[in-house]
Amino acid sequence: MFDFYKNDSIDAVNAKFEAQKIAFAPLSFQAARALRDMGILEEISKSRKKGITISEIAQKLDISLYGVGVLVEMGLGMGAIKLHKDSSEDDLRLTLGKIGFFLLNDEMTQVNMDFSQDICYRGAENLEQSIREGKPSGLPHLGPWKTVYEGLSQLTDQQKKSWFGFDHFYSDLAFPEALPIVFEKLTELKQPRLFDIGGNTAKWAIACCKYNADIQVSIIDLPGQTAVAEKNAAQAGFKDRIDTIACNVLDDTTEFPQGANAVWMSQFLDCFSLKQITKILTKIHKAATPETDVYVLEPLWDKQRFEAAAYSLQATSLYFTCIANGNSKMYRYEELKKAIEIAGFELKEAHHGVGPNAYSLLRFRKK
């Protein structure tokens, strides 16, 4: 855990400033987004060391002086924009600050921002209600579903772009490092079979087929997603090696098929409460043999290298609360491990810091 969580060493002046950032967070968020999407940060960035004035930006981008003025002033307050040493009082001359550089160029920041805007922003207003009611009360802003997963294939194109951009940015980057670990045992088998629960768009399944010529993958997911997965698998040329099983894993009638050498769940268990995780793992336990390896790939907030990454995960938990399902979150290592162990599994291996976003890859077997 970071020292920041234990030490309250900030002085009162800065603490009060931080509190104001939170108090105005919705407005500063929209200002940062407008600065990025209206091209203002880009213009400032292009001006490099020379800098650019407010009136030059207004003219270049055909935005009112007033509009550029209010956004840039907030940008100064946020530290995203800096004053040039030769700036005049009449027409401020601006350069890009380090925070502005990340707002403009950093992929994690962009993915988080688009996800916040297109998926979370309106529903965030219903956060307190979601907690009181134990359901995602902000979800009706997106559609009439019980969970966001039922509606994934029906989101607008912009919402899909942001949701999948967010989802893939995080887990995809861990796949290259996870593949050799998972296949170390599978390659010893003649006809290895892997079940990918929550296989989504078939990205992992396709990566497995490319990595190993013998692997057969079954994707288990909700019907809307298995249809997408099937299409993607066929397009990638793996129609014969990737099949799908459409079901809701939480339904009491759903049983997992037998025959898997490995079960893979990437960024899947965070879609469920701890009780539901134990329920799902109990079903897997029934279908597994003592030799079945159960892999869990998750970003755990207490295993992150950087505070910014832990913060992103803590904020993502709130998306689960008010939009996704009302009862899940990004977990801590011990709480997730315990929920799986209660179902009758034993942890065999734990790799932390997998991929640039510090995922944890856990391998379990039946106790």
Ligand SMILES: C[S@@+](CC[C@H](N)C(=O)[O-])C[C@H]1O[C@@H](n2cnc3c(N)ncnc32)[C@H](O)[C@@H]1O
């Ligand atoms: C966050 S995505 C993870 C996708 C992918 N494994 C990855 O690593 O990017 C969660 C997936 O779980 C599926 N899912 C959620 N609830 C489910 C349920 N009750 N039954 C089956 N699949 C479910 C969703 O449709 C989605 O494809």
